[in-house]
Amino acid sequence: MEFKLNLTQEQKLIMTQQMQLSVKLLQMSNFEIQTYIEKELQENPVLDAEYKKNDNDKAQDEIDYKKLIKHLEFDNYGHSSYHRDDEEVSPFNFISAKKSLKEFLKEQIIDLNETDYIKSMCEYIVENINQRGYLGTSIEDIAEELTISQELSQRCLEIVQSLEPTGIGARDIKECLKIQLIEKDLKDENIFKIVDEYLELLAENKYNVIAKKLKITVQKAQEYGDIIKTLEPKPSRGFYTGEETKYIVPEAYIKKIDGEYHIIMNDGTIPKLNINGLYKKIINNEDDKQTVKFVKEKLNSAVFLIKSINQRENTIYNILEKILEIQKDYFEFGDEYLKPMTLKEIADNLEIHESTVSRAIREKYIHTDKGTIKIKDLFTTGISRVDSIEDVSTKIIKKEIQEVINNEDKKKPLSDQKICQLLKEKNIDISRRTIAKYREEMGIKSSSKRKRF
Structure with a gap:
């Protein structure tokens, strides 16, 4: 080991704070820029802002709220409306509250023919339902936290699971699907067995394997699969669950x-x-x-x-x-x-x-x-057309793939290689591997999983 001094020359890009800010502002959306400017206005006393007032804002300022209250006294809300000289204002423009899933469930609990004690425990269970609509804790934990028996805890859960939307309060996807099957008054043991034991095979469209295990025809297995695929795996869908909607402000x-x-x-x-x-x-x-x-x-x-x-x-x-x-x-x-x-x-x-x-x-x-x-x-990449100078965008190719698959014989779905040959007949030069890639990007299953028996 020895100590020595060396001189080296190198090129390095050092971004100043101003350059970093410029880059940061460039990639911000309109909404983010607005938020950033508001923050800067609070911190920098030198800055002044002049806000443009939209015509819509002026229109709202001019509304006579006393007249609006009278307007709401009409029974037929759908057809009555408060008029200004230049526009029509519906009372629904002023409704902004979003009903959450938990509020919807609690409203149903209020109408139950149960004691206040049972209702309060049901409301506690509702508070433990997660954003997907599943129960986020175990019956044992609920019983312990409420100092009640597991039997009573189970009974309260069953009450919650009887509410709308069907499948709410399930502890896993299997229970969620079974609650929906019971609601549809389906009692066939085989369909419940598929949910309990063969969901993975169902996802892979392996109806022949399911048929052998249940000793039924492939067509019958597929019939069960079609019913299960109509069920809702996320019972909270369509309800406000606390996740704020991100509004798009066009540039x-x-x-x-x-x-x-x-x-x-x-x-x-x-x-x-x-x-x-x-x-x-x-x-x-x-x-x-x-x-x-x-x-x-x-x-x-x-x-x-x-x-x-x-x-x-x-x-x-x-x-x-x-x-x-x-x-x-x-x-x-x-x-x-x-x-x-x-x-x-x-x-x-x-x-x-x-x-x-x-x-x-x-x-x-x-x-x-x-x-x-x-x-x-x-922004899309291009694929060459045979005997053509112009390239064709990937978006158009995906549309062509979708069209070919939509028109295929469902009993004999087309392989990626066959789709490749059909596109070449349309002067689109594309490889089988690219077909598979685009198909997966569009969420389309392989030919074996698209087969109908």
């Missing part, structure tokens, strides 16, 4: 005006930022150097934030402009005209880095005549 609107498509940035939710004029006077005050230093730091931060937000909007607009140029036929005619398009292609056209495009479209949406779509979904 821009792509509208057709006078035969031409235009990009309209959705900046109504983002306030216009500017610098508070009061702080110009403070900077000119040479007596309080500490305050001047503080204000200058905050000014630098505010100016950079304003520039970064403007740069973010310009970057997104330029990317959307280039997408619109390439995918004009898609916006005009629909999915079948979606062209292959990559991040690199857009980046090269705009002379920016591919990662910038990736960050700019991350979790962002645009509103079009065909609905709200994720920008990332417009």
Whole structure:
């Protein structure tokens, strides 16, 4: 071992805090930007915000609530409505409370012909039901916590399991499915045996194996399987379970005006930022150097934030402009005209880095005549057509695969190799392995699992 000094030369990219903020803002959605700006406004006294007031907000301000209360006194809520000169307002616009699964269950418990003591224990069990609708604790634990017998605990659970939606309060998927079978008044032992012992085989469509084990025909096994597949494995589905809905705020609107498509940035939710004029006077005050230093730091931060937000909007607009140029036929005619398009292609056209495009479209949406779509979904790789210069997008290929499978003979489902041959007849050059990959991405089972007996 020895001590020595070495000189080395290396290139290293060090991102300043400002550069990091710029990148961070670029990949934020409109909603996240709005939240971030509100936080900055609280922390930076130099910043001022000017909020745009939408016409809808003005309309709500003008509503006469006394008239609305009278309006609610009508019996026929579906057909009566309070009128303004320029629009119609339904009373349902003012209903915002969401009924949760637990509230729905407790309302049913109130109407039960049971003692208050039993009802209170049933409500305790309901509180232990998880987001999927299953009981999240054991009968033994409930009995111990409530200092009651396991028999009484079991009886209260059975009461809860008799409530709507059917299958609620089950301890596992097998019990959940069996509760639903009993509700349907199905008493065949074989169907219960499939649920208890052969669910994995059912998931794999191995009806021939199930048939041998139960000593029944394959057709009968499949009949049982069809019934089980109609049951609901997640009884809480359709109810509010505490998970907040994430609302999508589109970054821009792509509208057709006078035969031409235009990009309209959705900046109504983002306030216009500017610098508070009061702080110009403070900077000119040479007596309080500490305050001047503080204000200058905050000014630098505010100016950079304003520039970064403007740069973010310009970057997104330029990317959307280039997408619109390439995918004009898609916006005009629909999915079948979606062209292959990559991040690199857009980046090269705009002379920016591919990662910038990736960050700019991350979790962002645009509103079009065909609905709200994720920008990332417009980026697809291409597969070559035989005897054709143009490539065909993966989205179109998946649609072709779906169509072929929909039209196949269900008794003899097509193999991936056969689908590959059929697509080649349509001038789409694609390998069997790629077919399998796309099929799995679409959630379509293999030919052996699609077979109907």
